[in-house]
Amino acid sequence: MIEVKKLKKTFGRYAALHGVDLKVETGELIALLGPSGSGKTTLLRLIAGLEFADAEGGEILFDGQPVSDRPVGQRGVGFMFQSYALFRHLSVFENVAFGLRVRPSKTRPKETDLKARVNDLLQLVQLGDLGKRYPAQLSGGQRQRVALARALAIDPSVLLLDEPFGALDAKVRKELRRWLRELQRRLGLTTVFVTHDQEEALEIADRVVIMSTGRIEQIGTPQEVYDHPATPFVMEFLGEVNRMATTPTDTKNGASTYVRPHDIGLRRERTNGGAEELEAVVKLLIVRGANGRVELERIDNGERVEAQLSRARLEELNLKEGERVFIELLNAHSLVVDYSI
């Protein structure tokens, strides 16, 4: 279990973290999600011990033990770098074995045990027969798995991954992240990873920590943060969204309504005179693949609204550009923009 309490970090005059609190349960897979400059990597590096918090800048506990003063080598963490940072002059096998070889003789495993352990790890990351290769002779995905095996070799209690899929191309990314998810489940290892890709975070994490400008905006399961975003930032960061001014559903003062394009329904007729319906003109229709996008303009205030409908529904409606339709907000979020941030 990792506990982070009121963690503060300043680089020169730039405050990267403004007192962050976080609790990661044992065996959990947590994603730190946010745009660049949100402090997610800083938080990860502080947990790892690659950076240290400000004086009086909070506390980090592993299983209840304070580790804030320990450097990275003494925290029992496996850290995987975005660039992988494999040792270029060592073979794949030696890269993985290295963390064990350099231990003091008391805790160093015997050569036969070491070989067995490294080979097990290489099997685990599906690189069993590539032990003799050098990092330069591997593909990006293979390098990433060597980096992972190296991080696991020291038998860490916590696994920390900095943008683990950042340097891979789209196809390999998707394969590897599912594979990593399964591996993490199998090992039951408490894992924190950093990403700026919301799809990645929502797909594999048990809980997502959404960060912005050195603060945590929301913590929750992918379902929670997607369906019940706490702030406009979370709403906007987790996918495309329409931000609309006053609508019939507005309740709070100064609130805006946020609706995702796929949460908008279109009808030809007013159904029951419901207050949730707005009238709009179809401005643009784009059908591509299984879905279509409709750009609309509200008649009451001229606001642009984007809707996403299935191809079947669009064909059923048979809309033309310039026609009038009724908008139904299937799932609207009323959120107040906090200008104090």
Next chain:
Amino acid sequence: MRQKGMVNETHSSDSPRSGEIPEGRGRLPTVKPGVHPWTHWFFYPPESSMRVLPTRVRVLNFAAALGLIALALYLPFTRLETTWNWLAVYRYREKFLQGYLLTIGLSVAALILSTVFGVISALAGRARFLPLRYVNRIYVDLVRGTPLLVQILILYYVTANALGVTDRNVAGVIILSMSYGAYISEVIRAGIESVGKSQLESAKAIGLNTTQTYRYVIFPQALRQIMPSLAGQLVSLIKDSALLSIISVSEFTKNAQETGNITFSILECYLPLAAGYLILTLPISFLTRYLEGRSRFET
């Protein structure tokens, strides 16, 4: 051989090598159709590496260039009105040989010692203890800012004298090493800095201490960057050992000068002198070029 294997591996889009190898490397540049066939013998685009050209083209062009330079060097000699007296100089071949061997000895000893100085100085430049860093900086700037000849004179007649070092050869080696240590420390510093920060952090992350990090992670990788520059420094060192003749070290240049003064056959002494240095330096220059090519591939 190894490079070719790597080029062949770049077919996959996920290959780590794609994008690192400039396009066209490993393939012969093509010449536009319609130009005169002789063009294939002499003209290639500037970015085409000499290594990939056909051997006959390389041999022909090398011979042509060598011929031109030899002619330019030879022509002035035809205007000289001297009678060559090689025999007089040949009688002093023992003296030449002794000087030559001493030059080699001095250079090798100075290279080893200056590398030691260079490593110490480079480490001082990265020390936690700040005065050490300034010692490194001042040392490097003093050496690089003054002529070697001046350093030799001051260090020999003042410092070595005060320290009671009487052996000229020993003093010479130490002075050369002091000077080259500063340059080599800069070479080593650049080599260490070429090993990325994330390499150091990942070494720390898997539990290496500072000494282990230097020993197993930084030095092995930095060495590859350092080797070509270090070989280049050896070339300079061999040439600059000639300056030790100013403090009467009887190395190659000093002995050639002396023979010239005795026999009055100045040119007959200096031509073998130049050739002698070239025999030492050219192979090292080739080695440097080879190492540079290798370090470019194996990043």
